[in-house]
Amino acid sequence: MVSRDFFKVFSAFLACVVEIDAHGSMIMPLARNSVDAETVGWSGGKHPNTGSIEPYNCACTNGTDICNNGQSCFWFSNGCTPGCATCDGNGNRYPNFDHCPKEEKDLEPSDSLSKDYWTGDKTWEEGSSFDIFKFNPWRAPGKAPVFDSCGMAGGRRTEAFNAAAYNTTKFAKMGDLGSKVLKPRLTGTVWKRGGTAKTRWQMTANHGGGYIYRLCPLSEALTEKCFQKTPLKWATDNHVLRFANSSRDISIKAFDVTHGGGHGWRVNPFPDVRTDPCDYNVTEKDGPGHHCAWNHCPGCGPPLYAADESCPDICSKHYPGTPDGRTPTLPFPNPVVGIDYHAFAVEDTVVVPDNVPPGEYVLGWRWDCEHSSQVWNSCADITIAD
Numbered sequence: 001m002v003s004r005d006f007f008k009v010f011s012a013f014l015a016c017v018v019e020i021d022a023h024g025s026m027i028m029p030l031a032r033n034s035v036d037a038e039t040v041g042w043s044g045g046k047h048p049n050t051g052s053i054e055p056y057n058c059a060c061t062n063g064t065d066i067c068n069n070g071q072s073c074f075w076f077s078n079g080c081t082p083g084c085a086t087c088d089g090n091g092n093r094y095p096n097f098d099h100c101p102k103e104e105k106d107l108e109p110s111d112s113l114s115k116d117y118w119t120g121d122k123t124w125e126e127g128s129s130f131d132i133f134k135f136n137p138w139r140a141p142g143k144a145p146v147f148d149s150c151g152m153a154g155g156r157r158t159e160a161f162n163a164a165a166y167n168t169t170k171f172a173k174m175g176d177l178g179s180k181v182l183k184p185r186l187t188g189t190v191w192k193r194g195g196t197a198k199t200r201w202q203m204t205a206n207h208g209g210g211y212i213y214r215l216c217p218l219s220e221a222l223t224e225k226c227f228q229k230t231p232l233k234w235a236t237d238n239h240v241l242r243f244a245n246s247s248r249d250i251s252i253k254a255f256d257v258t259h260g261g262g263h264g265w266r267v268n269p270f271p272d273v274r275t276d277p278c279d280y281n282v283t284e285k286d287g288p289g290h291h292c293a294w295n296h297c298p299g300c301g302p303p304l305y306a307a308d309e310s311c312p313d314i315c316s317k318h319y320p321g322t323p324d325g326r327t328p329t330l331p332f333p334n335p336v337v338g339i340d341y342h343a344f345a346v347e348d349t350v351v352v353p354d355n356v357p358p359g360e361y362v363l364g365w366r367w368d369c370e371h372s373s374q375v376w377n378s379c380a381d382i383t384i385a386d
Contacts, residue, residue, distance in 0.1 A: 023163065025072035026365035026378035027062045027345055028200035029189040032182035033151060033378045034058075035171045036070030043068070050074055051165025053299030053306045059342045060202035063242035063249075067345075073204055074166050075151025075178050076376040082140035083107040087147055089156035091164050092310040093372050095132030095277050095319040111140040114260035117267055119208030119370050121328040129320045132277065138209035138370035141262030142228065149222050149364055150178025150379035161299070161306040178379060179222035184360075189382040194354035196235040200242065200345040201365055201378075208272040208370035210257065210265045213350055218360035222379060227364045230356065231264050235349040239269055241336070242345045252335040254348070265368075266348065269335060272371050273328045278315035358385050 025033060036042045045066035049055035058073035079090035081098055083105025090099060115122055119138065124131045137144035147155075154166035157175035166174040172181050191197045199213055216226040234256055241250040255267040292311035294300060300307040322328060336344075361384055367376040 023056065023058065023073040023076075023205050024201060024203040024367055024376050025058065025060075025069060025075070026199065026201045026363075026380060027060060027067060027069060027072070028198065028347075029363060029380040029382055030068070030185065030187045031072050031365075031378040031380045032185045033075045033178060034068060034070040034072035035182060035185060036169050037068035038070075039169055039171075042070045050167045051159055051163060053159055053161055053165065053304060054163045054297040056163040056165070056204075058202075058204060060204065060345065061242070061244045061343055062200060062202070062345050063347075064244060064246050067202070069202070071153075071166060071169075072378060073202070073376070074154055075378065076155040076374055077146040077148070077152055078155040078160075078164055079373050080137055080144040080146065080375050081105075081135045081373060082111065082137060082143040084145055086145050087373075087375075089160075091155060091160065091162045091372065091374060092315075093162065093277065094310075094315050096129060096135070097318060097373065098135045099373055107140060107143060111143050111261040113139050113141060113257070113262050117210070117255070117257050117260075117262065118331055119210070119268055119271055120273060120331060121322075122331050123329055124323070130323050132319060133370050136209075136370050136373050137368035137375050138262075141210060141257065141265045141368050142212070142224075142366070143261070144368060144375055146224065146366075146375050146377060148177040148179050149216075149224050149227055149366075149377055150182060151377035152177055153181075155374065161297070161310050178377065182379065184218065184381050187381055189380070191352045191382055191384050193352055193356065193358065193384055193386055195352050196349050197352050198347055198349050199363075199365070200347045201367070202345050203268075203270070203341045206268070206270050206272045206341065207372040207374065208268055208270075209368045210262065210267045210370075211365060211367040212265045213348075214364045214366065215353070215356065216362050216364060218362055218381065222362055222364070227366075230353065232350040232353070233264065234266060235351045240347040242347050243343060250335070250344075255332070268367070269346075270341070271330045271332055271334050273330050274371075275327055276319070276321075277371075278312045278319050352384065356384060359383070
């Protein structure tokens with residue numbers, strides 16, 4: 001059990017980011033997805049805002065190095081339910097929302113994630129109406145479709161509420177597929193076969209779930225089928241949180257999936273619980289045409305009214321509340337209470353396979369969210385040598 005004081009602190013922090021969907025990216029090795037950092041606007045660790053409806057950015061810290069992240073955290077897939085044939089681009093975050101309700105899901109019982117690895121309230125009855133995240137990617141890790149294994153710019157084809165956006169540059173535009181438009185990017189990263197290597201990712205907002213690193217030969221198409229052939233194992237049982245001030249670095253326990261669906265994936269170590277996923281401090285609609293009263297973003301009010309499709313009064317139709325009206329329970333303690341996620345990078349150590357031939361590879365990072373219907377992907381070019 002966590003204390004009331006702990007939950008108050010955590011809830012206060014979460015309230016600051018409630019309007020933002022989870023955004024994250026691989027930052028070491030240097031990802032193809034951060035290529036916009038080679039332009040004047042994003043160079044030298046600058047993090048200008050992306051989007052006009054709900055401006056947001058990929059601000060991060062890469063240890064003591066400059067975090068040249070560009071728009072890397074905007075390469076993802078929106079509206080993805082495990083077993084569906086494709087994602088639908090809908091990132092509304094409604095509870096109990098199946099993104100392909102008329103399809104027969106391509107899933108086996110063994111694909112389901114054990115309740116041991118939930119990153120939300122584990123006291124809910126699994127599969128019940130109170131189990132509001134049952135259709136989201138983390139509930140069957142790796143089984144949700146994606147638009148592209150290196151992400152889609154903006155997560156869908158047109159800008160929308162919940163920070164689904166992408167500023168056009170010479171490298172990409174909204175709706176582009178990472179594996180198609182992001183060219184190989186020399187990073188100088190060389191891994192030794194049979195050795196270990198360090199990786200880092202950053203999270204700008206949290207929706208639980210977990211992640212994995214995978215390899216695909218540069219000579220092959222960068223598809224899920226290719227990446228799924230070579231998942232990387234974890235070399236240690238901890239994460240290291242790398243701050244700009246290295247003397248502040250923190251080692252925290254890692255929690256890896258060892259049984260059931262998602263075997264080999266690593267749980268996001270930062271729990272995420274909302275007291276009410278439909279509470280945006282709105283009690284009614286207002287304005288011409290009864291638009292959503294929640295207008296805390298530039299595009300939420302007139303003339304776009306972009307928040308209408310995610311308005312709390314619609315959301316509440318999908319949300320039964322908690323079984324006994326209590327505050328949801330954190331699944332495990334938050335190791336960074338009161339610390340902004342932007343202030344550190346999450347470092348892991350992976351095992352470099354000794355059964356792959358030397359050569360050029362693409363390292364893929366995939367984060368399956370539990371509290372939203374989203375999957376984040378990043379790709380980086382590396383060399384594996386003897």
